[in-house]
């Protein structure tokens with residue numbers, strides 16, 4: 001059959017509206033909760049006319065859902081990683097190990113926190129190769145950030161074991177995989193601190209928003225202070241100004257409007273997971289016999305967030321053609337960050353920080369050198385990835401069309 005990209009008839013006339021998992025299940029529940037905040041004229045979490053305590057309630061629900069001692073809503077996933085790093089005492093003169101496959105924000109947050117990212121290679125599951133921790137750890141290394149990529153849980157048992165050997169703090173950037181777990185234990189609860197994002201593309205969304213969770217009370221207090229100009233306060237309570245604890249902070253406070261939507265979205269997380277896993281399974285079953293498509297290894301099938309089908313194709317050129325051809329069939333298909341490891345983003349690779357004096361790269365008695373081939377597996381596999389996004393609302397017709405289109409394009413291209 002002639003491909004749409006070559007002038008043939010596309011499988012569909014219009015693409016399914018399949019992006020944005022959390023947003024696809026917005027309904028009057030989110031609307032009503034946001035309305036409560038508006039009608040109470042109380043969009044600020046700590047005081048106002050009639051505070052609705054949406055942020056407090058959301059954080060309490062998170063603690064219960066994740067069986068964790070502390071939770072703090074913040075303004076974004078990037079803010080969450082910065083707050084986590086600062087809470088753990090990481091800053092100038094420190095190195096942080098970051099996986100080669102992640103969104104640029106993970107590495108950028110490290111630099112914004114005043115530290116420097118050092119890149120670890122990934123396995124074919126796209127997550128950090130735990131053996132890289134020992135290879136990279138030196139006298140400057142303070143932490144490792146594990147990033148469950150596109151729904152797939154990280155081997156956190158191994159990451160934590162390796163990190164312990166080198167006395168590293170473990171942060172989990174779960175921005176794109178909320179709800180994923182390994183052996184029943186949620187991503188974000190294995191290490192010292194977990195972070196999440198509620199940006200539009202994520203499992204749950206409030207447009208913008210983020211979350212920090214930790215069992216460490218000291219990190220929690222530092223996180224609260226750093227995100228609120230050094231203050232520590234509860235709604236209606238006085239700010240603690242104990243001078244032994246105060247510190248200069250930022251403002252990364254979550255708005256009550258955001259928290260209202262976040263609370264409702266959190267209540268939908270389990271349902272979103274169940275539906276996405278089932279849809280993902282159905283699509284995979286429909287394309288699993290295709291020669292030339294290899295699926296990513298999923299470490300725990302029951303713990304996969306189910307957001308994404310990651311396919312490895314034979315080579316870079318075929319991948320480019322496959323992605324374009326599928327899009328022409330009106331099936332959304334993605335690459336993995338334009339086919340490059342995170343450190344090939346020019347601002348990271350060329351160390352283009354906002355500071356002009358070389359900070360924070362000038363904090364070491366050695367030069368920090370990034371090279372294109374420093375993570376050989378990432379460089380070789382990332383350009384061969386095509387992705388299919390999954391949302392909870394795909395219809396049977398959508399699912400059937402995705403399978404039909406992938407089979408059609410694969411037959412012609414692979």
Ligand SMILES: *Cc1c(COP(=O)(O)O)cnc(C)c1O
Pocket residue numbers: 075076077078079102103105106147173174175176197198199208209210
């Ligand atoms: C999206 C994302 C972030 C950033 O989240 P924002 O809410 O957009 O700031 C950080 N890390 C990873 C891995 C992400 O996917």
